[in-house]
Amino acid sequence: MNVLTDLQNRGGKDSLIASVVVLKGFPEAIETVYPKTEVQLCIVHQIRNSVKYVASKNQKAFMSDLKCVYRATTQNAAEQA
Numbered sequence: 001m002n003v004l005t006d007l008q009n010r011g012g013k014d015s016l017i018a019s020v021v022v023l024k025g026f027p028e029a030i031e032t033v034y035p036k037t038e039v040q041l042c043i044v045h046q047i048r049n050s051v052k053y054v055a056s057k058n059q060k061a062f063m064s065d066l067k068c069v070y071r072a073t074t075q076n077a078a079e080q081a
Contacts, residue, residue: 004029004030004032004033004034005033007033008033008034014034014036014037015030015034015036015037016036016037016038017037017038017039017040018030018034018037018038018039018040019040019041019042019043020039020040020041020042021041021042021045022041022045027039043070047063047066047070050062050066051063065081068081069081
């Protein structure tokens with residue numbers, strides 16, 4: 001939390017999104033210092049969490065399809081992928 005408080009003290013404004021690696025207490029610390037911030041897992045952890053629900057024989061194809069989604073530059077492009 002010291003890092004976040006230090007950022008705020010040095011003029012850090014409210015952040016809308018924080019992409020984090022889940023460290024114990026870190027998401028809560030962000031929400032305490034920056035209450036308007038949406039905290040979400042970093043893309044790597046989101047992908048890893050998604051893959052664990054896919055049968056191993058389908059993972060390669062799933063990852064190929066998913067890559068088109070997370071590399072999309074707009075929501076519409078991601079939905080079309």
